[in-house]
Amino acid sequence: xxxxxxxxxxxxxxxxxxxxxxxxxxxxxxxxxxxxxxxxxxxxxxxxxxxxxxxxxxxxxxxxxxxxxxxxxxxxxxxxxxxxxxxxxxxxxxxxxxxxxxxxxxxxxxxxxxxxxxxxxxxxxxx
Amino acid sequence: xxxxxxxxxxxxxxxxxxxxxxxxxxxxxxxxxxxxxxxxxxxxxxxxxxxxxxxxxxxxxxxxxxxxxxxxxxxxxxxxxxxxxxxxxxxxxxxxxxxxxxxxxxxxxxxxxxxxxxxxxxxxxxxxxxxxxxxxxxxxxxxxxxxxxxxxxxxxxxxxxxxxxxxxxxxxxxxxxxxxxxxxxxxxxxxxxxxxxxxxxxxxxxxxxxxxxxxxxxxxxxxxxxxxxxxxxxxxxxxxxxxxxxxxxxxxxxxxxxxxxxxxxxxxxxxxxxxxxxxxxxxxxxxxxxxxxxxxxxxxxxxxxxxxxxxxxxxxxxxxxxxxxxxxxxxxxxxxxxxxxxxxxxxxxxxxxxxxxxxxxxxxxxxxxxxxxxxxxxxxxxxxxxxxxxxxxxxxxxxxxxxxxxxxxxxxxxxxxxxxxxxxxxxxxxxxxxxxxxxxxxxxxxxxxxxxxxxxxxxxxxxxxxxxxxxxxxxxxxxxxxxxxxxxxxxxxxxxxxxxxxxxxxxxxxxxxxxxxxxxxxxxxxxxxxx
Numbered sequence: 001x002x003x004x005x006x007x008x009x010x011x012x013x014x015x016x017x018x019x020x021x022x023x024x025x026x027x028x029x030x031x032x033x034x035x036x037x038x039x040x041x042x043x044x045x046x047x048x049x050x051x052x053x054x055x056x057x058x059x060x061x062x063x064x065x066x067x068x069x070x071x072x073x074x075x076x077x078x079x080x081x082x083x084x085x086x087x088x089x090x091x092x093x094x095x096x097x098x099x100x101x102x103x104x105x106x107x108x109x110x111x112x113x114x115x116x117x118x119x120x121x122x123x124x125x126x127x
Numbered sequence: 128x129x130x131x132x133x134x135x136x137x138x139x140x141x142x143x144x145x146x147x148x149x150x151x152x153x154x155x156x157x158x159x160x161x162x163x164x165x166x167x168x169x170x171x172x173x174x175x176x177x178x179x180x181x182x183x184x185x186x187x188x189x190x191x192x193x194x195x196x197x198x199x200x201x202x203x204x205x206x207x208x209x210x211x212x213x214x215x216x217x218x219x220x221x222x223x224x225x226x227x228x229x230x231x232x233x234x235x236x237x238x239x240x241x242x243x244x245x246x247x248x249x250x251x252x253x254x255x256x257x258x259x260x261x262x263x264x265x266x267x268x269x270x271x272x273x274x275x276x277x278x279x280x281x282x283x284x285x286x287x288x289x290x291x292x293x294x295x296x297x298x299x300x301x302x303x304x305x306x307x308x309x310x311x312x313x314x315x316x317x318x319x320x321x322x323x324x325x326x327x328x329x330x331x332x333x334x335x336x337x338x339x340x341x342x343x344x345x346x347x348x349x350x351x352x353x354x355x356x357x358x359x360x361x362x363x364x365x366x367x368x369x370x371x372x373x374x375x376x377x378x379x380x381x382x383x384x385x386x387x388x389x390x391x392x393x394x395x396x397x398x399x400x401x402x403x404x405x406x407x408x409x410x411x412x413x414x415x416x417x418x419x420x421x422x423x424x425x426x427x428x429x430x431x432x433x434x435x436x437x438x439x440x441x442x443x444x445x446x447x448x449x450x451x452x453x454x455x456x457x458x459x460x461x462x463x464x465x466x467x468x469x470x471x472x473x474x475x476x477x478x479x480x481x482x483x484x485x486x487x488x489x490x491x492x493x494x495x496x497x498x499x500x501x502x503x504x505x506x507x508x509x510x511x512x513x514x515x516x517x518x519x520x521x522x523x524x525x526x527x528x529x530x531x532x533x534x535x536x537x538x539x540x541x542x543x544x545x546x547x548x549x550x551x552x553x554x555x556x557x558x559x560x561x562x563x564x565x566x567x568x569x570x571x572x573x574x575x576x577x578x579x580x581x582x583x584x585x586x587x588x589x590x591x592x593x594x595x596x597x598x599x600x601x602x603x604x605x606x607x608x609x610x611x612x613x614x615x616x617x618x619x620x621x622x623x624x625x626x627x628x629x630x631x632x633x634x635x636x637x638x639x640x641x642x643x644x645x646x647x648x649x650x651x652x653x654x655x656x657x658x
Contacts, residue, residue, distance in 0.1 A: 018303075018307060021303075022300065022303060022304075025296060025299060025300055025303075026296075026300060031292065034296060038299050038303070041299075041303045042303065042306075045303070045306050045307050045310055048307070048310055049310050049313075052310070052313075052314050077313075077319070078313070081262055081310075081313075084262070084266060085306065088265075088266060088269045091269075091273060092269060092272070092273065092295070092299060092302075095273055095276060095295065096292070096295055096299075099276075099280065099288065099291055099292050099295065100292070102280075102288055103288055103289065103292060106285060106288065107285070112289075112292070115289060116289060119285045119286065119289055122285055123285070123286070
């Protein structure tokens with residue numbers, strides 16, 4: 001095993017998780033699992049950012065005990081990005097869940113293929 | 128610092144605040160606020176454009192007084208001003224043109240929500256145009272997605288709900304890829320602002336370090352934004368999405384939203400990666416290939432449709448292909464052609480969506496070719512609007528579409544390896560466009576026996592005697608004879624707002640087609656100060 005493999009463990013895990021989430025969002029037929037996939041994908045990016053922002057042996061980027069020196073703290077920018085990203089992904093998740101509830105009430109299914117079939121059948125009945 | 132330099136920020140914030148204020152207003156007031164906001168931002172964009180044309184350079188605008196590597200920036204130049212101006216005009220005309228149908232399609236209690244979505248859409252589009260910060264771009268990409276989803280699902284039919292979930296799934300995939308791309312870029316360059324990131328990228332390229340991560344970044348961001356703008360083969364959500372939303376929503380979604388992402392991608396190439404590095408990576412060839420494939424596939428699928436809405440939507444797939452083909456040429460001329468096509472397609476497709484509704488309304492709300500036969504006589508203005516739109520799509524001289532085709536063709540000569548493919552693709556796609564648009568146009572202008580819509584009208588039987596009479600007097604007489612009845616139907620289908628919108632769209636198309644020279648030179652200047 002190459003030595004860098006263990007060095008960048010968090011990044012590797014996050015890339016694997018990103019792939020898992022991406023595939024779930026793309027390929028899974030169940031809407032709830034799609035949403036879970038989306039969350040796994042987003043969380044993987046946050047893990048990646050947090051891992052990249054962390055510097056061994058330094059503190060949280062909040063001014064403590066009047067220490068002004070930047071070398072005492074980790075990089076605050078990725079943490080800021082993660083916070084913003086979480087807000088964004090919460091709102092997208094809420095919207096997706098609301099849509100899923102609407103679709104379930106209408107077609108009594110969470111399976112996207114099944115929903116599309118019932119939608120086509122409903123339209124044909126109307127015609 | 129001139130006061131005009133504040134205007135990009137003002138226009139973003141005005142659009143956003145009008146959305147927030149609209150949440151406590153009634154539908155009518157929200158509509159007024161929304162139209163006022165669009166008007167004001169369009170005027171502000173015109174000022175920005177005039178300012179940048181006068182000074183001849185772009186400027187950066189520091190947000191919150193934090194200097195470059197940390198703060199957030201807006202950057203405005205000729206190209207940004209021009210794009211914002213045209214997007215504003217198309218947005219305004221789409222909203223005004225679809226007013227009546229929005230009222231009909233959306234529940235009264237939810238009218239204000241529709242206009243909130245329009246406001247948020249406008250503000251996110253403006254932010255995508257003006258921002259100089261990658262993460263801000265990501266946040267506004269998501270706002271854009273959510274607003275787009277809201278617009279799609281407004282009519283609350285089963286179709287629009289499934290279209291919305293499909294749109295959300297594809298858009299989330301695209302946003303995820305864009306976010307991971309910019310996270311990786313932040314890691315290799317340490318920058319989120321575009322201009323400092325470009326310097327860092329240039330250093331990386333010279334160093335020879337991080338070549339593979341850089342390639343991955345370009346690939347991931349390009350694919351993410353391509354998914355979001357509906358490039359073939361990621362287009363399957365487009366037909367339902369554009370086809371089954373309310374007219375305003377369809378016009379805005381197909382005319383502007385996908386273009387906002389393409390504009391961001393062009394900005395990413397110019398301002399972060401550098402055009403030369405982008406041209407050297409093979410990603411641009413992939414964009415070219417899929418653009419050409421999209422042109423063919425979209426046109427072929429459009430020919431197979433028998434439903435007008437779906438046909439127009441599939442034609443969008445083909446037009447997005449044109450734009451990516453221009454970007455994929457990897458030359459300055461190709462990029463100018465692509466940007467001009469962003470404008471011309473925005474103006475044309477919105478015109479098609481708005482005017483086609485006028486035709487459905489005089490055909491008993493049916494959208495298939497058979498029902499629409501002769502509808503251009505029942506609703507003259509909508510027919511004329513559709514004719515201009517279709518001819519522009521096909522590339523008729525004097526109209527916007529012709530100029531973009533001309534620009535694509537001339538730009539092809541600058542890149543010898545792709546010249547033949549580009550020219551063949553243009554020729555074939557033009558023929559295919561002509562096949563499906565002219566087939567529909569011939570149907571629309573085919574005089575029907577009665578001159579009025581036949582199918583769902585039981586009262587038609589009573590007038591049977593007259594019908595035979597008219598038939599004898601020839602087609603011209605027939606349409607005249609149906610005058611009073613069809614006139615009132617057309618009046619009901621064409622509220623005055625829609626008349627204004629169609630006429631203005633036609634004028635916009637003519638302006639883009641006849642006075643293309645100043646616009647093309649403005650795009651050239653804009654691109655020069657873009658990087």
